[in-house]
Amino acid sequence: MSDALFARIEPIQTMRDGTVKQVNPFSGTEVWTVPGRGNRPLSVPVANPQPLQEEDFSHRCAYCSGRLTDTPPEKARILPSGGIVRGLPLQEYDHTVPAFRRIPNLFEIVSYDYWHANYGFEMDAETRQRMDNYLSDPAGREHVLKIVRTKRKAAH
Known part of the structure; x- marks a missing residue:
């Protein structure tokens, strides 16, 4: 990471589309929170797994x-x-x-x-x-x- 990244005045930036960019001022780690990304379906373990069928x-x-x-x-x-x-x-x-x-x-x-x-x-x-x-x-x-x-x- 460059030193310029650590020098941001605001560690939290909200973009026009609603994306929130957070930069840890000590480590430079950047995290983005993107609107709607959390809506994706996540799989749920199958209670009673069965062997795959031909179809x-x-x-x-x-x-x-x-x-x-x-x-x-x-x-x-x-x-x-x-x-x-x-x-x-x-x-x-x-x-x-x-x-x-x-x-x-x-x-x-x-x-x-x-x-x-x-x-x-x-x-x-x-x-x-x-x-x-x-x-x-x-x-x-x-x-x-x-x-x-x-x-x-x-x-x-």
Whole structure:
């Protein structure tokens, strides 16, 4: 850590988006408290664990291959051939089998709102176009609304 960090006049800073940054003036340790981060669902130990069934290998969690719409829309997918597909419309999710999917974190630590509110960050034109295309499709829009409902439900 730099000495300049320890020299902050105020050890607690509240950002425009509500993020609270606290710096220990003695050690320089910095802790961020991000609005909504505590809303993410935490797992509860299963009372009576059972062996996995065949369907569990594709449907057990939101990241499983049988539940592709239980996560936010994909940013990209890597195919087994090594090819990369970006901005895939929802109707094409089943057209290829991903070796790996890159998706946004539903309960991100530092959100787009943080960068926008505090630093004026704006989305680039390519990303904005991908988002607009996804939302202009009724199925894509319903997928996004489903994810928003999931996130809001976790906040209560």
